[in-house]
Amino acid sequence: MSLLTVENLRVTFDTETGPVQAVRGVSFSLGRERLGIVGESGSGKTMTGRSVLRLIRPPGRIEADRMEFDGQDLMRIPETGMRALRGRRIAMVMQDPKFSLNPVMRVGEQLTEGLRRRDRLGRAEAVRKALAALEAVQIRDPERVMQAYPHELSGGMGQRVMIAMMLIPEPDLLIADEPTSALDVTVQAEVLQILDTLVRDRGMGLIFVSHDLRLVARFCDRVLVMYRGRIVEELPARELMAARHPYTRGLLNCLPRIGGARGPLPVLDRSGDWADD
Amino acid sequence: MTDRPAIEIDRLDVTFAAKGRAVRAVQGVSLAVARRESFGLVGESGSGKSTILRAICGLAPVSGGAIRLGGDPLPARRGKDFSTRVQMVFQDPYASLHPRHTIDRTLSEPLAIHGIGDTDARVVRALQDVGLPAAFRFRYPHQLSGGQRQRVAIARALMLNPQILLLDEPTSALDASVQAEVLNLLTRLREERGLTFLMVSHDLAVIDHMCDRILVMQHGRAVEEIAHADLAAGRMQTDYARSLFAASADRMLS
Amino acid sequence: MTALTDWLTDPDPKSRAQARLGQAWLSWLRLRRNPLAMTGLVIVVALLVLAAFAPVFATHDPIAQNLGQRLLPPGTPGHWLGTDDFGRDIWSRIVHGARITLYIVALVALTAPVLGLVIGTVAGYAGGWVDTVLMRITDIFMAFPRLILALALVAVLGPGIFNAVLAIALTAWPPYARVARAETLTVRSSDYIAAVRLQGAGAARIVWGHVMPMCLPSVIIRVTLDMAGVILIAAGLGFLGLGAQPPLPEWGLMISSGRKFLFDQWWVATMPGLAIFIVSLGFNLLGDGLRDVLDPRSAGR
Numbered sequence: 001m002s003l004l005t006v007e008n009l010r011v012t013f014d015t016e017t018g019p020v021q022a023v024r025g026v027s028f029s030l031g032r033e034r035l036g037i038v039g040e041s042g043s044g045k046t047m048t049g050r051s052v053l054r055l056i057r058p059p060g061r062i063e064a065d066r067m068e069f070d071g072q073d074l075m076r077i078p079e080t081g082m083r084a085l086r087g088r089r090i091a092m093v094m095q096d097p098k099f100s101l102n103p104v105m106r107v108g109e110q111l112t113e114g115l116r117r118r119d120r121l122g123r124a125e126a127v128r129k130a131l132a133a134l135e136a137v138q139i140r141d142p143e144r145v146m147q148a149y150p151h152e153l154s155g156g157m158g159q160r161v162m163i164a165m166m167l168i169p170e171p172d173l174l175i176a177d178e179p180t181s182a183l184d185v186t187v188q189a190e191v192l193q194i195l196d197t198l199v200r201d202r203g204m205g206l207i208f209v210s211h212d213l214r215l216v217a218r219f220c221d222r223v224l225v226m227y228r229g230r231i232v233e234e235l236p237a238r239e240l241m242a243a244r245h246p247y248t249r250g251l252l253n254c255l256p257r258i259g260g261a262r263g264p265l266p267v268l269d270r271s272g273d274w275a276d277d
Numbered sequence: 278m279t280d281r282p283a284i285e286i287d288r289l290d291v292t293f294a295a296k297g298r299a300v301r302a303v304q305g306v307s308l309a310v311a312r313r314e315s316f317g318l319v320g321e322s323g324s325g326k327s328t329i330l331r332a333i334c335g336l337a338p339v340s341g342g343a344i345r346l347g348g349d350p351l352p353a354r355r356g357k358d359f360s361t362r363v364q365m366v367f368q369d370p371y372a373s374l375h376p377r378h379t380i381d382r383t384l385s386e387p388l389a390i391h392g393i394g395d396t397d398a399r400v401v402r403a404l405q406d407v408g409l410p411a412a413f414r415f416r417y418p419h420q421l422s423g424g425q426r427q428r429v430a431i432a433r434a435l436m437l438n439p440q441i442l443l444l445d446e447p448t449s450a451l452d453a454s455v456q457a458e459v460l461n462l463l464t465r466l467r468e469e470r471g472l473t474f475l476m477v478s479h480d481l482a483v484i485d486h487m488c489d490r491i492l493v494m495q496h497g498r499a500v501e502e503i504a505h506a507d508l509a510a511g512r513m514q515t516d517y518a519r520s521l522f523a524a525s526a527d528r529m530l531s
Numbered sequence: 532m533t534a535l536t537d538w539l540t541d542p543d544p545k546s547r548a549q550a551r552l553g554q555a556w557l558s559w560l561r562l563r564r565n566p567l568a569m570t571g572l573v574i575v576v577a578l579l580v581l582a583a584f585a586p587v588f589a590t591h592d593p594i595a596q597n598l599g600q601r602l603l604p605p606g607t608p609g610h611w612l613g614t615d616d617f618g619r620d621i622w623s624r625i626v627h628g629a630r631i632t633l634y635i636v637a638l639v640a641l642t643a644p645v646l647g648l649v650i651g652t653v654a655g656y657a658g659g660w661v662d663t664v665l666m667r668i669t670d671i672f673m674a675f676p677r678l679i680l681a682l683a684l685v686a687v688l689g690p691g692i693f694n695a696v697l698a699i700a701l702t703a704w705p706p707y708a709r710v711a712r713a714e715t716l717t718v719r720s721s722d723y724i725a726a727v728r729l730q731g732a733g734a735a736r737i738v739w740g741h742v743m744p745m746c747l748p749s750v751i752i753r754v755t756l757d758m759a760g761v762i763l764i765a766a767g768l769g770f771l772g773l774g775a776q777p778p779l780p781e782w783g784l785m786i787s788s789g790r791k792f793l794f795d796q797w798w799v800a801t802m803p804g805l806a807i808f809i810v811s812l813g814f815n816l817l818g819d820g821l822r823d824v825l826d827p828r829s830a831g832r
């Protein structure tokens with residue numbers, strides 16, 4: 001049975017200058033697997049992820065024919081019910097860790113807050129768990145990082161703190177929005193390994209939003225390619241590098257390669273049919 | 278004078294004081310970037326790459342070693358003279374533009390600080406140089422896409438005509454097509470203006486495309502310096518550099 | 532009209548002024564969608580109009596006594612809100628009192644937030660001992676209950692509207708300093724501040740041009756929300772005889788003089804009380820609405 005089913009999801013922002021459709025009829029279903037979402041900037045990847053948690057601020061609104069998580073209708077659950085789901089059963093790693101962490105609160109406090117309040121753990125136990133989570137994401141000096149403020153972390157450390165924070169409550173579904181864009185390849189591999197283990201052993205569902213086509217091709221099971229709020233192509237991740245759709249091909253062509261020519265890189269050509277709505 | 282390296286870093290130490298404990302973010306790193314060269318910094322997350330760039334700009338507490346520009350040691354307070362020689366492009370285009378200033382204000386601020394006149398013409402030209410339509414001039418950052426913002430950030434860095442650009446992961450927040458646009462833009466500007474780049478990136482393919490030499494870092498220390506030709510050929514001395522290379526196998530030209 | 536709105540909503544403004552007006556227009560549109568905020572705005576504008584044209588709206592002289600017409604109940608022809616114990620028309624007094632209320636509100640709104648903003652941003656940006664000293668001073672001011680501190684100050688300075696305003700302003704700034712400092716701390720380590728520093732900008736320029744604009748929205752919101760409290764404290768001082776002095780038609784003073792007849796002639800104290808209530812509510816609703824409009828996070832991308 002699938003963990004998450006989304007049918008015809010639409011996200012509209014009623015702005016002062018008229019409605020803006022950020023997501024225009026997205027449908028997919030997710031089992032206990034790794035689903036990648038790729039696409040250019042502004043194509044609605046983040047908004048799709050946030051809709052699942054109903055975390056779209058006004059003036060945005062969410063409509064869907066169906067949005068079901070583990071048998072629960074996400075469109076109908078009252079806000080209190082959603083709050084119980086968020087973080088605990090569905091977690092989201094936000095795209096901009098520096099923006100999502102509280103800038104004037106120590107990392108340790110932010111990590112243990114949920115454990116102490118939600119799981120009613122004692123201080124020592126919560127700290128122990130938080131340290132373990134930081135170690136798991138390859139933070140070298142977890143004790144120091146616990147005492148640090150977010151601005152004292154490097155870009156990649158902030159990202160890993162965010163991942164650790166989301167994994168502590170052991171969610172059933174993790175939505176990871178660009179979780180590894182600021183990580184070097186070896187640390188990235190370790191972090192992906194953790195996610196992979198969770199999917200395999202605990203049966204967590206993972207939505208993995210990323211710009212990095214090659215990473216998605218390597219790591220995910222299935223990929224959705226988004227363009228201007230729609231899914232233009234859905235394919236097994238293994239076949240992503242050999243995708244046929246001109247948009248996907250266009251994106252792939254833009255990538256530099258080690259040992260490639262130094263000349264100007266090709267950029268996306270938007271003159272094809274696919275570009276008109 | 279001309280054969281003096283544009284940037285010379287000699288056994289640099291940077292130590293942050295965090296809660297009574299010293300955090301040695303950079304330990305004894307040396308590097309030299311020649312004029313018009315493009316030098317890459319890669320390495321583990323948290324290994325001090327950004328800190329080196331910030332140290333050059335006087336934004337990090339240097340506790341030892343020396344930084345020289347064109348052979349001259351830098352004054353402790355960087356001052357206005359420094360800002361006309363070195364500028365930095367930050368990693369996150371969403372965080373590096375003031376959200377309540379128009380593009381026009383952002384670009385004219387450096388001119389105002391340095392008392393340079395002819396603001397209108399210069400701002401329009403700067404937009405043109407980075408390939409943004411002049412109509413964008415009075416927009417706010419939230420009306421621009423990530424790639425357009427990064428172009429504005431680059432334009433801002435170029436307002437004072439610096440010779441050296443420090444680039445901290447300039448494309449890691451951008452998608453593939455926008456990354457290509459920004460990289461092409463940087464390459465073009467470097468050719469046109471004879472700029473020197475010191476650039477951080479996690480993507481070895483980007484580094485390979487842009488840089489003549491790279492320095493690999495781990496735990497705040499320099500591990501190995503690699504020339505461009507050796508990178509593509511996979512000729513490395515240390516295990517750490519090899520592991521980075523191996524983990525980037527999917528970025529190789531097949 | 533459409534030409535004007537097109538001009539305002541042009542995504543590519545042609546000039547600085549157009550961009551700024553365009554932003555203001557969008558804020559106005561956002562505010563307009565919020566009915567409660569619009570109610571607040573209507574109340575505040577009504578107060579402004581009432582105060583500006585007080586002689587026109589007032590049916591009688593607010594100070595002239597007419598002992599033959601003492602304590603007439605509301606609904607009496609010619610005195611539809613009734614009269615007080617000196618036979619003065621309550622409606623006219625409330626209308627003229629609006630000027631005093633507005634005077635107090637405007638003075639406090641001009642002084643306290645500016646002081647708080649400067650202290651908060653400087654403390655937050657400078658950090659170190661500057662921060663410690665400034666924030667301890669703020670804490671000391673915060674530690675006293677506001678009304679008590681205002682009372683003490685007025686007792687020292689002597690009663691009167693201006694002294695009351697001074698006392699209120701001196702007690703009102705600490706929360707603004709706190710808000711501004713908190714905002715500054717989040718802004719200080721951001722990349723856009725690092726970028727201007729790198730361009731050689733001095734501390735004054737950064738605080739004034741780059742930090743303050745980020746703190747302004749939260750301070751403005753706080754000010755509108757606080758205005759209700761300011762009106763109440765001013766009324767409280769008036770009530771205790773330490774603010775405006777008789778025969779000025781200040782609302783707090785009116786309640787104070789009406790309390791003697793509260794059980795038999797309830798309207799004498801209740802009418803100005805209602806006025807205070809409505810105006811306070813207006814500012815509160817407006818403040819709440821502004822929170823949605825000015826909060827940078829709710830601003831559309």
Ligand SMILES: Nc1ncnc2c1ncn2[C@@H]1O[C@H](COP(=O)(O)OP(=O)(O)OP(=O)(O)O)[C@@H](O)[C@H]1O
Pocket residue numbers: 013015020021022039040041042043044045046047048059060095423452830831832
């Ligand atoms: N508050 C808002 N008002 C109007 N439009 C908005 C708002 N927030 C987002 N959008 C629009 O929604 C669209 C989708 O945005 P989204 O953040 O999902 O893109 P994305 O695919 O995650 O891009 P990126 O890769 O840059 O993160 C964008 O075109 C954006 O302009």
Ligand SMILES: Nc1ncnc2c1ncn2[C@@H]1O[C@H](COP(=O)(O)OP(=O)(O)OP(=O)(O)O)[C@@H](O)[C@H]1O
Pocket residue numbers: 151152153154155156157182183184293294295300302321322323324325326327328329
């Ligand atoms: N203001 C600060 N106070 C204390 N420690 C800091 C501060 N800024 C950075 N550090 C520490 O310095 C170390 C190096 O950080 P830096 O940002 O240079 O890493 P980086 O190599 O750029 O990593 P990434 O690739 O993740 O961005 C980290 O351990 C970080 O926690």
Ligand SMILES: [Mg+2]
Pocket residue numbers: 045046047095177
């Ligand atoms: Mg996104």
Ligand SMILES: [Mg+2]
Pocket residue numbers: 154155156326327328445
């Ligand atoms: Mg960094």
